[in-house]
Amino acid sequence: MTTTPGDGPPIRLGIAGLGLAGAMMIRAAVIHPRVVLAAGADPLPRPREAFARDFGARVYAGFEALCADSEVDAIYIASPHEYHADQAVKALAAGKHVLVEKPLALTLADCDTVIAAAEAAKTHLIVGHTHAFDPSIRAIADLVRGGTLGRLGMILAFNYSDFLYRPRRPEELDTSRGGGITFNQVTHQIEIARLIAGGMVRSVRANVGVLDPSRPSEGNCTAFLEFENGAAASLTYSAYDFFDSDEFHGWVAEGGADKPAGRHGLTRQGLLAAPGTEPDRQKDLGYGGRRLPPEQPHLPHFGTVIVTCAKGDVRLSSNGLLVYGLDGLSEVPVPRGLGRPGHGDALDALWAAMREGRRSSHDARWGKATLEVGLAVLQSARERREIVLAPQVPVF
Ligand SMILES: NC(=O)c1ccc[n+]([C@@H]2O[C@H](COP(=O)([O-])OP(=O)(O)OC[C@H]3O[C@@H](n4cnc5c(N)ncnc54)[C@H](O)[C@@H]3O)[C@@H](O)[C@H]2O)c1
Structure with a gap:
């Protein structure tokens, strides 16, 4: 793994959901100096194969296997809306930092479950990317x-x-x-x-x-x-x-x-x-x-x-x-900014939280308020x- 001098090692990012949002974040991560694409998960074989081929990254059909990958520091959740809350809770429970796409959940009760998990966790959760x-x-x-x-x-x-x-x-x-x-x-x-x-x-x-x-x-x-x-x-x-x-x-x-x-x-x-x-x-x-x-x-x-x-x-x-x-x-x-504007800024926020301990306003409570x-x-x-x-x- 390459390191960014003086800043700590790059974030080893796992991508859950290799669809359109996943592809957009991959495009931003690949040029971001503080991120490496470590692994991906998607039930569909074709995007999995393309991702593994392009980045030499590990790929999984199931989200739980991505959570179990000890060489993944943070997971970007870009699966369809209905999975966001459950996957965020599972990733936090596995000790991962989380960048979860909007909406955080589809119900306020599910947002509350994520908030409780995020506040109990030692890792950070950020809702994004959004504009x-x-x-x-x-x-x-x-x-x-x-x-x-x-x-x-x-x-x-x-x-x-x-x-x-x-x-x-x-x-x-x-x-x-x-x-x-x-x-x-x-x-x-x-x-x-x-x-x-x-x-x-x-x-x-x-x-x-x-x-x-x-x-x-x-x-x-x-x-x-x-x-x-x-x-x-x-x-x-x-x-x-x-x-x-x-x-x-x-x-x-x-x-x-x-x-x-x-x-x-x-x-x-x-x-x-x-x-x-x-x-x-x-x-x-x-x-x-x-x-x-x-x-x-x-x-x-x-x-x-x-x-x-x-x-x-x-x-x-x-x-x-x-x-x-x-x-x-x-x-x-x-x-x-450092990477691709927009998506790269969401990665910057993840870096700031993980490596500098600077919390993002776009946390689980913020995501609930938006919902x-x-x-x-x-x-x-x-x-x-x-x-x-x-x-x-x-x-x-
Ligand atoms: N911030 C943005 O600019 C932006 C842009 C597009 C989509 N989104 C968000 O991203 C999410 C996905 O939207 P999309 O347009 O990429 O959809 P999509 O259908 O293009 O991609 C979803 C991908 O998730 C995979 N998937 C399905 N179930 C899964 C699971 N349980 N675990 C992991 N992967 C699973 C699908 O096979 C598919 O490849 C949505 O919640 C949407 O709001 C955000």
């Missing part, structure tokens, strides 16, 4: 917290994507099993707003929709979040592949790659033109299937985010922040009323 780890979002949060722009008033976040028409597992189109955009996509916006506004959502009013009966889970959402500190956030998401809000971000894709302009509707047309191929195409999204863009000339983003404070507005540019202040407009570059907001979005839409939450956890 709240993006360097530009963390830079906005730091700017707001630093106070030079005055009191935070409101946050606008909107994203229009093709999410619903990318090939999906059946449960991803079943809300009762965590399907639809609320758990998967709106979660990013909730985390972004919580990080910038300090974390403590007071109440939620929302409306969600299922506009295409052939994709029978939520595909559009508009939510109004009010924070304990008086700030508010307006979150809008559409997954119907009509308008693409990357058009408002210079045709930079979510991950920071350049994106061809004017491809509206192609994902929906492609899927509907080839009925019956969805299961195979869904598996092709995993490791060793579709090739993800290796280059990342710009910072990652999650649609448009505009933050209004007493002395200025801030929004994302492709490589930093645009600050519209009392003295006019200035662009503030945002450093890209509380997501569940309140669905409840508010169902009951057509404002939902007042129990006190949430702040950013620390």
